[in-house]
């Protein structure tokens with residue numbers, strides 16, 4: 001018996017097995033993790049290939065109550081490692097204190113929230129491979145100076161190197177989504193420590209992009225600080241992560 005797809009849970013089941021294998025093969029096991037957590041396994045199309053790899057132990061977290069018994073029945077070896085729960089309310093430390101790689105064909109309606117949760121737990125997450133709406137995937141991997149570059153691109157690129165891997169057409173799913181999909185890989189950039197206050201960094205980025213067509217001189221007015229910097233003549237979408245770090249340091253000094 002198959003699971004009837006629920007729109008509210010963003011369920012579009014991948015039915016193209018060659019794509020499923022390609023997604024799982026995109027994980028780079030030498031990243032120093034022995035545990036993989038799959039978000040939203042559904043009927044296990046990715047899980048079946050994850051279970052074939054002995055380099056790591058696979059766990060899954062699934063919110064759908066119909067999916068949990070399905071997975072336990074079809075993959076008995078996985079049964080003790082099926083978590084019934086909401087990833088957005090769940091801490092990785094409940095699973096292990098060690099590193100955990102994350103994989104998933106994400107529910108597109110909550111993909112940004114999933115990334116914010118991962119950023120909060122980033123020191124435990126060396127690698128993420130996921131499929132999401134193509135437009136969002138492109139945006140996250142976009143370099144500065146591009147219209148696609150936005151708030152979440154800068155937040156994530158501060159901590160991860162992001163690579164757009166390949167696109168997946170709607171016909172590969174049941175039911176087909178209305179949009180194209182894209183697969184990305186994020187590798188934790190250990191060398192880059194955030195050399196500024198993190199909360200302020202997030203605030204500067206958010207404020208700058210809130211009025212992304214304006215120069216930062218105008219867009220950052222809500223911060224209420226007097227600044228003098230060439231960055232102010234640019235727009236938020238033109239600044240790299242390193243530029244935002246430097247700008248945040250200037251804002252911090254001006255606030256002191």
Ligand SMILES: C[S@@+](CC[C@H](N)C(=O)[O-])C[C@H]1O[C@@H](n2cnc3c(N)ncnc32)[C@H](O)[C@@H]1O
Nearest residue numbers: 009012013014040041042063064086087105107
């Ligand atoms: C796009 S489907 C992918 C299903 C399966 N991995 C596949 O590729 O066919 C997204 C999956 O995420 C699950 N899901 C939705 N919200 C979730 C949440 N907050 N936590 C965990 N799983 C969730 C859905 O029930 C669904 O199975």
